[in-house]
Amino acid sequence: MEMVRRIYSLTIPEEFLLKISENIYKFIEASKILEYDFVEDNVPEE
Amino acid sequence: MVDLAKTSIRGIHREVRSLRIKPTKIIEECLRRIHRLNDALRIFIHLSEEAIKHAEYLEKELEEGKCRSELHGLPIAVKDAFYTYDMPTTGGSIILKDYKPPKDAEVVRKLRDAGAIIIGKTNMHEFAFGVTNKNPHYGVTRNPWSIDRISGGSSGGSAVAVSVGVCIGGLGTDTAGSIRIPSALCGVVGYKPSNGLLSLDGVIPLSHSLDTVGPIVKTVDDVSITLNIMTGKVLTSQERVSEYEDRELRLGLPRKLIEEWVSDEVEEVFWRSIGKITSRSNCRIVDIEIEWFKTISDARYIIVLSESAAFHLKWLRNRWSEYDPDVRDRILGGLFITAPVYIQAQMIRKSLKRKFLKMMKNLDAVILPTVPIEAPRVEDEELIVKNKKIGVRRALLFLTECFNSLGTPAITIPCGLTKGNLPVGLQIATKPYEDTQLLEIAERFEGVLGRLPEPPIIR
Numbered sequence: 001m002e003m004v005r006r007i008y009s010l011t012i013p014e015e016f017l018l019k020i021s022e023n024i025y026k027f028i029e030a031s032k033i034l035e036y037d038f039v040e041d042n043v044p045e046e
Numbered sequence: 047m048v049d050l051a052k053t054s055i056r057g058i059h060r061e062v063r064s065l066r067i068k069p070t071k072i073i074e075e076c077l078r079r080i081h082r083l084n085d086a087l088r089i090f091i092h093l094s095e096e097a098i099k100h101a102e103y104l105e106k107e108l109e110e111g112k113c114r115s116e117l118h119g120l121p122i123a124v125k126d127a128f129y130t131y132d133m134p135t136t137g138g139s140i141i142l143k144d145y146k147p148p149k150d151a152e153v154v155r156k157l158r159d160a161g162a163i164i165i166g167k168t169n170m171h172e173f174a175f176g177v178t179n180k181n182p183h184y185g186v187t188r189n190p191w192s193i194d195r196i197s198g199g200s201s202g203g204s205a206v207a208v209s210v211g212v213c214i215g216g217l218g219t220d221t222a223g224s225i226r227i228p229s230a231l232c233g234v235v236g237y238k239p240s241n242g243l244l245s246l247d248g249v250i251p252l253s254h255s256l257d258t259v260g261p262i263v264k265t266v267d268d269v270s271i272t273l274n275i276m277t278g279k280v281l282t283s284q285e286r287v288s289e290y291e292d293r294e295l296r297l298g299l300p301r302k303l304i305e306e307w308v309s310d311e312v313e314e315v316f317w318r319s320i321g322k323i324t325s326r327s328n329c330r331i332v333d334i335e336i337e338w339f340k341t342i343s344d345a346r347y348i349i350v351l352s353e354s355a356a357f358h359l360k361w362l363r364n365r366w367s368e369y370d371p372d373v374r375d376r377i378l379g380g381l382f383i384t385a386p387v388y389i390q391a392q393m394i395r396k397s398l399k400r401k402f403l404k405m406m407k408n409l410d411a412v413i414l415p416t417v418p419i420e421a422p423r424v425e426d427e428e429l430i431v432k433n434k435k436i437g438v439r440r441a442l443l444f445l446t447e448c449f450n451s452l453g454t455p456a457i458t459i460p461c462g463l464t465k466g467n468l469p470v471g472l473q474i475a476t477k478p479y480e481d482t483q484l485l486e487i488a489e490r491f492e493g494v495l496g497r498l499p500e501p502p503i504i505r
Contacts, residue, residue, distance in 0.1 A: 008381060009363050020375055021382040024351070028383070031344035033390055041397050 047075055050121075051211025051500045054265045055272070058214065059116045065108055069101040069119030069163065076121050076165060076212045083210055083503065086193060088185035089203045091126045092133045093166040100163045107161075116271045118161030123207035123216040125200075126167040127174055128154050128259075129248035137250040138170040138200075140183050140368050141361050151248030153217065153259055153276045160275045165213055168203025172370045174219055174252045175354060175377065176200055177227050177442040178422075182370050186424055189231060190501035191468050195421040198228035198442060204262045205232040210504050215272055216262040221252045221350065223416075223446025225260050226458040230416035230471025233460045233498045236262045237269045238446075240479045241453035244276050253353040255392070256346065256450045265497070266459065266489040273481070281482050295329035295487060298409040300336050307444060308418040309431045315470040316415045319461035319495055326494045334405060334412070339448060342398050346451045348383055348391035355380025395451045399478075402452050406477050411487050416458040416471030418444055445473065455481045457488045460498045469498060 001014050001021070010017070028034070048058055048067050061067040077097070084090055094100075104119040126136050129147035136142045150158065158164065169187045171179050179187035179202030187202035189195040190209050197206050201218025205228035208216045218225040220238040229236025237260045244259050251257055261272040274280055299320070304313065324331060355362070358377045366374055406412075419429060422438050429436055436444075449456040455478070458471035472491065476484040499505075 004381065008359060010366075011364060012362070012366050012378070017378070020378045024379045024382045027344075027379075028348070028387060031341075031348075033341065033344050033348065033394060034387065036341065036390065036394050036397070038393070038397055041400060 047071065049211055049500075050076065050214050051209070051504055053214075055116050055120065055214055055263070055268045058120065059118070062119050063108065063113050065105075069105045069108075070098060072119070073097050073101040073121060073163060073165065079210065079504070080166070080212045083212070087188045087190060087206055087210070087503075088169050088181075089187065089206045089210075089212065090123070090166040091136055091138070091169050091184050091203070094133060094164055096132055097121070097163050097165050104161055104163065114159070114161035115275055117157065117214075117275060120162055120215075121165040121213040122157055122162045123166055123168050123204050123213040124154060124164055125170050125204050125216070125218050127170060127219050127250045128217060130154055130164060130167065133164075133167050135167065135250065137174070138172045138181050138184060141365055142250075147248065149248060152245040154248070156276050156278065157217075157272075168201070168207055168216065170203055171200035171224075172373045173250065173354075173358070174200040174221060174224055175373045177223060177439055179203070179228065180424070188424070189421045190503045191233065192421065192466075193503065195423050195468070196231070198231040198417070198421060200224040201262060202228040205229050205234055205236065208232075208234045208262050208264060209501055211500070214263070215268060218260060218262050219249060219252070220258045220260060220450065221256045222346065222450055223443045225262060226416050226446045226456060226471065226473060227442050229262050230458045230460075230473075231421040231469060233469030233501065234262055234264060235266060235269060235460070236260070236458045237273070238449065238456045239273065240455045240481055241450070243455075243479075243481060251353075251357050253350040254357075255353060256349060258450065266457070266485055266492050269457070270485050273485075281485075293328070295327070295410045296408060297329055297331055298334040298405070298412040299331050300412070300414055301333045302335060303339060304414060306432060308415050309420065311420055311464040311466065312415050312418055312470050315462040315464055316472065319472055320413070322494050323491050327490055332409060334409070336448075338398050338401060341394060342448045342451050345391040345394040345398075346447050348387060349395070351376060351380035352383045352388045353380070355383075399452050402454075403477060410476065411484065412475045414445055414473050416446060416473040417442055420464055420466060420468040420470075449475050453478045455484045457484060459488055459492050459495065461495050463498065467502070
């Protein structure tokens with residue numbers, strides 16, 4: 001988290017950012033968007 | 047004196063052109079009404095100090111026989127996300143409270159060139175990142191149909207301004223439903239054009255790949271007039287030969303989604319409207335299933351968070367405490383989305399657009415309610431819909447957001463009032479860049495459904 005604060009030059013408290021990052025990672029996990037199947041895109045249309 | 051809440055652009059234009067009604071009188075009447083209502087409804091953040099002067103100038107042009115367009119001498123309210131050279135542009139924030147843009151946004155300039163008078167800058171959800179218009183800095187924009195309820199947002203001020211007749215039209219932005227949601231809840235017509243149709247130059251961005259701008263007005267014909275002016279093209283005209291005159295319209299209807307997620311109050315009005323449309327116009331309902339509804343919503347959220355974080359980084363560094371905490375927390379979330387996740391979300395968007403186009407091959411339009419619930423009360427955070435708990439924000443944008451990701455045009459037209467006397471909007475969407483066809487269909491349905499009365503606060 002210290003690295004994130006440094007890269008973005010943030011002054012926001014670390015524990016606050018931790019809470020936000022946790023929520024986002026939970027959202028990404030629950031959304032399953034990383035498991036999306038693109039197979040159908042490669043099926044030629046009739 | 048004419049009441050702008052009861053007329054349309056074409057209706058009042060005839061009177062203004064012939065100087066039976068003078069632009070100065072219209073502006074004076076609007077300012078009187080604004081002063082009566084603004085404290086209660088929180089419609090405007092700034093009012094133009096030049097509006098009367100502009101009206102005098104445009105009136106003189108009419109006396110000399112010059113009429114620029116149907117909007118000549120008519121007042122337009124502009125969401126405070128658009129640059130205006132003569133008024134600050136706050137984006138509904140404190141961070142930009144003193145920001146004076148060097149120029150007008152391109153669409154604002156086109157409206158002014160066409161003779162429109164920018165009467166003021168309207169209240170909005172901070173930085174357009176929200177759909178309730180509960181703004182901690184400029185007040186909660188309230189619904190003119192019931193003052194203890196929200197207008198919806200983020201273009202809430204513009205929708206209320208049109209609804210109570212303090213302008214003939216408003217400008218809004220729409221990234222997930224911000225034009226259509228408040229328009230539906232306030233009983234007016236709101237139009238989100240195809241992505242890219244209208245210029246975003248001079249508009250504070252929320253999410254550059256999803257943002258659109260568009261009009262909030264009283265009738266579908268008013269949409270056509272303002273759209274023609276803002277695009278600089280004749281997309282629609284009264285002389286145009288109808289594409290659908292002699293053939294049956296095929297309307298896709300996501301029945302299962304509506305039955306599962308739309309409140310009983312809204313469903314009742316919606317099905318009644320569908321009954322009227324099918325019995326009085328040549329169309330056929332085709333049940334469709336949009337099984338990817340949640341996926342496109344999740345992808346959109348990832349995209350908005352990432353793109354808004356990139357834009358706001360300069361203020362997140364040192365001015366983070368000046369944001370509405372709710373807005374700030376979501377923007378900050380974008381800093382933790384990695385590039386592969388963002389790219390995956392954009393690829394999903396593309397993939398689902400392909401699926402949508404495939405589904406639309408045998409359809410002319412998709413039709414559904416604009417918002418699944420009545421305008422929520424100001425204090426509501428969660429609601430129960432069909433025995434399911436749902437957050438107000440999620441409920442409000444549930445049926446609008448997918449059309450931003452797909453890039454299609456979408457319109458909301460009023461379709462009736464619930465038993466609680468609150469407006470319900472009917473949403474229609476077509477394929478991307480079929481804006482002309484969409485307006486034609488919407489005008490046909492508007493003819494069947496009729497107009498709503500004025501909201502009780504001005505009766």
